[in-house]
Amino acid sequence: MSSPSEASNESGLILSTEVEEMRGIRPFPNTSLETAGQLANQVAGHAIYNRYLSQKSANTLKRHARDLELFAEYLLDVGIMPEHGADFQTNPKAWLGVTWGIVEGFIAWQLQEGYAVTTVNARLSTVKVYAQMAVKAGTVPREEGMLIQSVKGFSRSGAANVDAKRPQTRIKDVTYTYKPDGQKQTVVVSRRNTKKRHPVLLTRQDAHLLRQVRNDSPQAVRDALLVSLLLDHGLRASELALLKASDINLTRGTIHFYRPKVKGTAHEWTTHKLTQKAHELCREYLNQHYPPTLLPDGPLILTTTRLKRNGAGGQLLQKGMNRVRLSERVAWLGKQIGLSKLSAHDCRHFCATQMAQMGYGVDELMAWFGWTSAQTAVRYIASAEVQKRYKG
Template structure:
């Protein structure tokens, strides 16, 4: 309390006044730790995405001659940020050709950190309320906005991320599972089988180890950072057969990562595959059967689409896919519906 009032004066106060001062001291302590506390609770992937969002926000601030500080860690860096600046940031991104979905995500990140800055006493409550009123774009608005940008010759997406997934047919999915009976081919078949059969994210796939699998009961246990859960999944027959072939042939390592890197002579080398290497390999496997731009996420998309078409209950699809809410699996279920099913026409 001595930061607020000398100790002798504090002791001379009555209980009510001491409680007020103690509350002020507690607020000061909490304000100083609000950013660190928030970030300590988040997964590394979340922090990487947020840091990237804030780096782009900092680039915008620099271009409009505002000196950005450490927006991710220092509450004082948010001094002077207003709803007008946030709204201008959105328009700057749109003119630069960023995807609307990315613009929406960055707006969400800015709102979160502006809220933290308000808790730290840097952004006034009234200004925070105005910042929260800056609206993201709805799906229908995104389509119209992109049409208008395209007509004006403005890009609607920067970088390499695709606007839409590559949709696979059952025939194409089956073709991806046909791989040579070589060390590399057996590894690739297991990789594709797990993506198609379990709907894993590429990071989840890359993180699999030999110890995650139990051949006797045909299961795999793995961590899902997106929802901070450890899950056990039953392997489908194709994935289980691919796993057995990979292990029984001696291709799989004895310990550590289940994956081994490729050698130019079609053999396998040291343990471990990065997400980038897996993405590159899936793209190559797709091109080999005439599919351009295939990604691991496209195979996850195929898994979810097939599960929805087979009438998987929404809550089961959410759990199996590792989604935090029903919103994303709900899209797959909605897309799988036959729009005119049940419509009666006069004979």
């Protein structure tokens, strides 16, 4: 690497523009050290996330993403709408307004939802790491950051006491052994996976309402389209977030998409014939609202400007919605028709239920939803047969 070139001027020696850009700094002639230090803090604070993420393995980042997605789900569940988005992993502004009380509430919420104490501790650690970076970025006050760091998880003996007082479910699945006070003690804990215990059951009327375009804004067409793809085609939120405009073939009326969850299997890539409603919404969305500059390979589901009370706004932006923001939007749309905690997976569940009731077979369901196990398809078919029997 060549040494930094120097140029002389009235204010002394400064780094050349090429080296400045290479080092990511911008000198300010005649700037006091105190002022320069504050400016450097701002720049370094916003870069700290990228620096941290670049040092972590893919598996660690994936685990952190799941932890922070659950943190966002907790906020939505208790009625808090993140004003600056829910991308807590890469966006420092998302942490604006987070306090130690909210973090304490996250712990209590997880215990109420039935998560294992060891899992609660791990997620608390993740939140504290990213909150501390938000302090350095200036989006969380220093005093509040210190209080967040003071939030404690559970010790081994404390975890045993918590588990002993909680309802015991799925006893045959998970047990933890603690040794409080030097004594061996087996404690059966309540444990659940990341899916909800019971899905939100949609009716056909609910689905009809969700597919409707609510107003004249591009945002409303986008919302109807994303819900239609979830309800009619059973896409996962991750699959929807990866869609590009070119994945929609309006002439043939098809959608071609990738399934990261089943990568390496026969179901990794698939093509669906669009339903009539989804096809109509795709045509309106792409022909009338989608920015031409993003065609053909821009993200399909775009973020939008804020929709105002007078009906103005809701214009499509250049950035695609990620999985977390999609989940947020589905939950919000569900609330508008009186459904609490609606998720993308609930829409997928509705689609599978409807297709099973229409008589689709195991192989057809496996191909449509990308299932690698026939047991999942069989459960839906069996459920449909039971419902039909009880109806008479």
